Amino acid sequence: MQLLVQGIPTDHADHLRRGGLDANHQPPVRTVAEGGRNPCRHCLGLIAPGEPMLVLAYRPFAAAQPYAEIGPVFVHADACPRYRDAALPAWFAHLTPALIRGYDARDWIVYPTGAVVAGPELADRARTILGDPAVAYVHVRSQFNCYQARIERG
Ligand SMILES: [Zn+2]
Incomplete structure (x- = not known):
């Protein structure tokens, strides 16, 4: 994806x-x-x-x-x-751990998608989360819960 x-x-x-x-x-x-x-x-x-x-x-x-x-x-x-690109910025690899989760079309969290992952795993995890049709988009946050970026299906 x-x-x-x-x-x-x-x-x-x-x-x-x-x-x-x-x-x-x-x-x-x-x-x-x-x-x-x-x-x-x-x-x-x-x-x-x-x-x-x-x-x-x-x-x-x-x-x-x-x-x-x-x-x-x-x-x-x-x-x-x-920034608008198919790839995450290279420095996101250092966002470890990072928080990632999917949101539905109402902008509500899709709870089973939430995870704490190492930065290098973010792209694969985003693809997995976006494979769920209930998910409209993904947010990436730092370990401090600071918003980093939005990921959609390309
Ligand atoms: Zn800037």
Whole structure:
């Protein structure tokens, strides 16, 4: 099965860069990346130390509903290209352990799909989860439950 791995929508990244409010109705915090583990959820690249970035609360669902978790993410403060690719970014191999789970068309968790896996297993596990017709898409999260990316059928 072909995958489609996506960063957050560009219109939302642009909204945040213009100072638009985040999922907690706060303006994004502008800061500078420290260390090498600050993934931008738009381009799915690592923000280089010293680069300006935004820290904000993100809800990776179109609408508020019981399963719509909100959590912290980073985004490059300056424009970057949205990630849309059949492969996961190479650095996802270091997301170990990672959380992965499927959601249905209502944006509710499909509970049997939830798993804690090593980063190199994410693509195969996503294919398995998306093989379930009840699943509309998959979310990948870090061990800290921070949202990383959305995976759909390609
Ligand atoms: Zn970026």
